[in-house]
Amino acid sequence: MQAHALEHEHGHGAPSGLMRWVTTTNHKDIGTLYLWFAAVMFLLAGSMAMAIRAELFQPGLQLVSPDFFNQLTTLHGLIMVFGVIMPAMTGFANWQVPLMIGAPDMAFPRMNNWSFWILPAAAILLVISLFLPGGAAAAGWTLYPPLFIQGGISYDLTIFAIHILGASSIMGSLNIITTILNMRAPGMTLMKMPLFVWTWLITAFLLIAVMPVLAGAVTMLLTDRNFDTHFFNAAGGGDPVLFQHVFWFFGHPEVYILILPAFGIVSQIIPTFARKPLFGYASMVYATASIAILSFLVWAHHMFTVGMPAVGQLYFMYATMLIAVPTGVKVFNWVATMWRGSLTFETPMLFAIAFVALFTIGGFTGLVLAMAPVDIQLHDTYYVVAHFHYVLVSGALFAIYAGVYYWLPKWTGHMYNETLGKWHFWLSMISFNVLFFPQHFLGLAGMPRRIPDYAVQFTEFNMISSIGGFVFGASQILMLIVVLQCIRGGRKAEAKPWEGAQGLEWTVPSPAPYHTFETPPVVK
Amino acid sequence: MSTSVAQANRVLLRRLSLLALAMFGFGFALVPLYDVLCDITGLNRGDIQALARNTQVDYSRPVRVDLVASVPQGVPMRLTAPSRPVTAHPGELVQTEFVLENLSDRPLIAQAIPSYDPPLMAKYFKKIECFCFREQRLAPGERRTMPLMFVLDQAMPAGLPTIAMAYTMYESPSAPKR
Numbered sequence: 151m152q153a154h155a156l157e158h159e160h161g162h163g164a165p166s167g168l169m170r171w172v173t174t175t176n177h178k179d180i181g182t183l184y185l186w187f188a189a190v191m192f193l194l195a196g197s198m199a200m201a202i203r204a205e206l207f208q209p210g211l212q213l214v215s216p217d218f219f220n221q222l223t224t225l226h227g228l229i230m231v232f233g234v235i236m237p238a239m240t241g242f243a244n245w246q247v248p249l250m251i252g253a254p255d256m257a258f259p260r261m262n263n264w265s266f267w268i269l270p271a272a273a274i275l276l277v278i279s280l281f282l283p284g285g286a287a288a289a290g291w292t293l294y295p296p297l298f299i300q301g302g303i304s305y306d307l308t309i310f311a312i313h314i315l316g317a318s319s320i321m322g323s324l325n326i327i328t329t330i331l332n333m334r335a336p337g338m339t340l341m342k343m344p345l346f347v348w349t350w351l352i353t354a355f356l357l358i359a360v361m362p363v364l365a366g367a368v369t370m371l372l373t374d375r376n377f378d379t380h381f382f383n384a385a386g387g388g389d390p391v392l393f394q395h396v397f398w399f400f401g402h403p404e405v406y407i408l409i410l411p412a413f414g415i416v417s418q419i420i421p422t423f424a425r426k427p428l429f430g431y432a433s434m435v436y437a438t439a440s441i442a443i444l445s446f447l448v449w450a451h452h453m454f455t456v457g458m459p460a461v462g463q464l465y466f467m468y469a470t471m472l473i474a475v476p477t478g479v480k481v482f483n484w485v486a487t488m489w490r491g492s493l494t495f496e497t498p499m500l501f502a503i504a505f506v507a508l509f510t511i512g513g514f515t516g517l518v519l520a521m522a523p524v525d526i527q528l529h530d531t532y533y534v535v536a537h538f539h540y541v542l543v544s545g546a547l548f549a550i551y552a553g554v555y556y557w558l559p560k561w562t563g564h565m566y567n568e569t570l571g572k573w574h575f576w577l578s579m580i581s582f583n584v585l586f587f588p589q590h591f592l593g594l595a596g597m598p599r600r601i602p603d604y605a606v607q608f609t610e611f612n613m614i615s616s617i618g619g620f621v622f623g624a625s626q627i628l629m630l631i632v633v634l635q636c637i638r639g640g641r642k643a644e645a646k647p648w649e650g651a652q653g654l655e656w657t658v659p660s661p662a663p664y665h666t667f668e669t670p671p672v673v674k
Numbered sequence: 675m676s677t678s679v680a681q682a683n684r685v686l687l688r689r690l691s692l693l694a695l696a697m698f699g700f701g702f703a704l705v706p707l708y709d710v711l712c713d714i715t716g717l718n719r720g721d722i723q724a725l726a727r728n729t730q731v732d733y734s735r736p737v738r739v740d741l742v743a744s745v746p747q748g749v750p751m752r753l754t755a756p757s758r759p760v761t762a763h764p765g766e767l768v769q770t771e772f773v774l775e776n777l778s779d780r781p782l783i784a785q786a787i788p789s790y791d792p793p794l795m796a797k798y799f800k801k802i803e804c805f806c807f808r809e810q811r812l813a814p815g816e817r818r819t820m821p822l823m824f825v826l827d828q829a830m831p832a833g834l835p836t837i838a839m840a841y842t843m844y845e846s847p848s849a850p851k852r
Contacts, residue, residue, distance in 0.1 A: 257683045320694050328686045332679055358694050366701025381705060389708075396704050459715075 157446035168627035172267070175259030176664060177244045182561070183266050184241030185554070189630070191233035191273060196623055198226040203585075203619035206612050209604050217571060219602035220288035224277060226290030228308070232315045233273055235546045239411040240265075240322045242553055243350045245561065247326060249655035249662060250344045252335025252671045257328035265321035272314035279311075290600060291471065292397060293367075295382040295390045299374050306375065309368045310522030316361040323354035323361075330354075335654070337673035341435070344458035344653050345428060348435050352442045356403045356410070359446075364400040367393060391456050398449035406445045408436060408542060409509075411482060412549030416502045419556050420484050421500035425490030425650035430483040435485075436479070437476035444473045454525045463522040474513065481510055496648075501552035504544060504579050512540025515590065530600070533593025539586045551578070551629065558636050559643030564659030566636040577625035584618030708834040731765040732828055739826075742840035743772060750778035751812075753786070753843040764828045772820050773804060774843065776812035784810045791838040796832035799839060809846050 171183060182568045202222050205213045214222065244262065248255055279286040284302035287293075298305060330351045334343070343351075371393070373379040380386025382393045428434065450458065451466045458466075465646040467547045484506050491497070515537040519525050528534060551574075559564050593599075597608045604612065646656040653674070658666045686754045739762050743755035754773040762768045776782050786806040801807075805820035812818065 258687065324687055324690050324694075327690060328683050332682050332686060358690060359697050362694050362698035363701035364705075366698050366704075370702070370705075392705065392708055396701060399701075399704065500770060 151454075166233050167387055173263070175263050177248050177256045177259070177262065178561075178662060178664065180256075180262050180266050181241045181243075181245030184237045184244060184269075187266070187269055187273075188238035188241060188550075189235045191237070192231050192626070193231035194277075195226050195234060196626065198222045198229075200619065200623050202226065203616040205602050206418045206604070207616040208613065209606050209609055211603055214602065216602045217288055218285060220290075220600065221286040222292055223600050224287050225280070227275065227312040228287075228312075229273075230542070231291065231404070232267075232312070233276075235408045235542065235550070236315075236319060237269060238354070238550045239408070239546075240319070240326075242346075242411065242415065242550075243322070243326050244653060247329055247347055247350060248333075249560075249658065250347050250540075250653055250667060251330060251333065251338055252654050252667045252673065253329055253333035254665065254668050254670075255331060256325045258325050261321050262325050265318045265325065268314050268318050272311040272318070275307045275311040275314070279307040282307070292401070293371065293393075294397075295371065295374065295393050296384075298371055306372065311358075312368050313325060315364055316365045319357050319361050321430055323357040323657065326350055326354040327358070335640075335667065335673050341432065342673060344414075344432065345417035345434055346411070346414035347552045349410045349417070349438055353407050353410045356407050356422065356442055358444070360400040360403040360407075363396065364404075367396040367400065370396075381502065391453070394453045394456060396454045399446075401452065403442070403445040405541070406441055408546045410442070412505070412509075412546045413438065415549045415553040415556070416505050418483065419498050419502040419552050420487050420506075421652065422556070422648050422650045423494055423496060423502075424488045425493075426487055426491045427652070428483065429486035429489075430479070433479055434483055437479040440476040441473060444469065444476070448473065450518055451522075451525070454522045455529045460645065467520055467522045471517060474517055481506060481513075492650075496555075497566075497568060497575055498552045498556035500572065500575045500579075501548045501555065503551065504575070507550045508540055508544030508548070508579075508582070512537055512542075512545055515540060516627075528593055530598055531593035532589040532597045532599055535599050536586050536589035536593060539589070543586070544582055548578075551575075554629075554633065556648070557655075558633065558656075559647040560655060560660050561649045562637050562640075562669075563643055563659075564636050564640035565643050565647060566632050566640065570635075572630060574625060574628045577628065581618045581621035581625060585615055585622050586618070588612075588615045588618075677737055701781065706725055712831060722744065731763050733763050735764055735832070736761050737764065737826060737830075737834065738767075738836040740838040741770065741772075741822075742838060743843070745843045746838065749845050751776055751782060751784060751845070753833070755841070762826050763816075764826045764830055767802065767823060767825055769821065769823045769840070770820060773817065774805070774810060774820060775811065775817045776815055779814045781814060782812045784812065785842050785846045786810070786841045786843050789840050789842070791840070793829070795830070795834070795837050795839070798827040800825045804842065 174180060174183075201214060202219065205211075205219055228337055244256065247253075262607065276286070282302065282304045284304060287298070287301060287305045287308040289298040289301060289305070293308075330343070330347055340348075370379070370381040374381050374388070378386075380388040382388045382390045384390060417428055417434060448466055448470045450462065451470045454466070488503075495503075515533070517599055519528060519534065519537055555566060555571055558564075592608055592611050592615075595608065597604050643660040645659050647660065648656075654667075654671060655662070657671065710839075739760045741755040741760065743753040745751050745753050752775045753773075756770045756772070760768055760770055774784065786804075788806055790799060802823040802825065804822050804824070810820070811816065
């Protein structure tokens, strides 16, 4: 009878006004909210990055105090990871997973509404912490004690923000797993699911496994700070290194949480524009699962310098290198999908190809850092900064761009401006490399990260990097313009705007109606 | 959504929530788990990292250290030194305790001043932790046990089988101001 009532209530289109967005339980509305939240947070954390690059334009202290610089790097990292990439990927999941598996909505629509609407609270906590006495948390996004235990009230707010962000991710993951496992259209077996759905299923399991561990770790920080526990306080018999172990038990799976949905998006886009089915679908699924399992076994490669016995270093070194095998399988499959395909180079495909090339560079520098003796030299230098920006910006973020351009016609019913989209791609691609490639050299030469000043011999590469940074930042405004234009109008998009696209989402009209697949489609 | 799917969804939600709860507990379980792991492998045990093992100890030279405590006349405090002399080897970390009592019914602020015999030992007597580093604020009638940790520098001259260090506990001149 509940089903009957729902059908009756949902007989009409989208309600209007602000309350539509606050009370919505529609997966498409919530997906849109997630994506816009990520966009706003991206501009915020991006402007922090601009301030960082402006300060680093030349040696010496010019624009910001060292303490504020530390707050900028901390908030930039925290917001980009928890406020941009993760919500954007969840936005994609909300929009696309029901459309791709032929489900009418997510499994728990009301919980879905909650998992979005607690996010702004976390964002507000992080932002107001900037204006409290002592400023925002300045101990780095990794929150290491003892520094993190010594800060002021804003450090507690940061902990609460992480609790909220974690709760949101866990609720989102519960929803996504249940939707995928229980609500697929008849005939949609697990091994017929689009790869984006597979990667999100695995990501959601990772999230449920590790976000609670992070919640535990920051709770221990909270009680150490306020209730005289000594988990990480050496004076009370605790151990600050313990935090690093617990944090990276979360942190390494977390980096795959950020990248696996990106793998999924790219695995949808490359076959479309190569007009060939994805090469090695089953091996892609198994590779994704292997990466997820291995991610639990390599955490201490983030902490080779804490004084680990040689046996430990060797284990973590080899285990880390092992991850290159399933990742290599994926890169091989993407290239093999393009091999002898009828390629066309629309903006989503350009971003997807850039993803494959640049993410692979980031993967290779990851292999370099996996070598314990090399890592001890490069630890906490700009080489590490370059490495993780190659995997997170040209990896996760470029995949998000690719996905936005790819599905924008389905979401808005209009084609975006292809010329401007290509401008956005080329400006981003070139300026990204100008921004981050020199940072490899800076790191190899020994420039430490998270420091507002540097020795004069690093000046030229920092200037080049900053110029790249400003161009990259400005280019993203272009994307905002393309998206806004596309929402307001443009050439009408067909139900299947891309010739080679496959999948259930292209069987519904563009824009996708407010309610889709109320009668499940049948998959052959 | 049919009732059977909604039912299956609720069951799965319950199981996954339990998994999330269990992982929250696992985060805390990591604390003792790491301790156990360190015990089994012998990694990262505190005494190995302590200064005493990092320094080369000259066990061929036992030095008797007489610790003496006194309080000037008229100051209502009692400072008690360890009752037995301490035997220390140069380079070895030595830990002992003094006891301070406030015999009056008012709060006291006290400061200990050391002196050495022979006086040149001041150079070789390396204190790691000492109650003389800071003022001691005592409530009326309070009794306090205070640590002293020191290392005798290996460079100390030979031929000194016995040395002495005396603490005199003064009432701090800053006391009347507060």
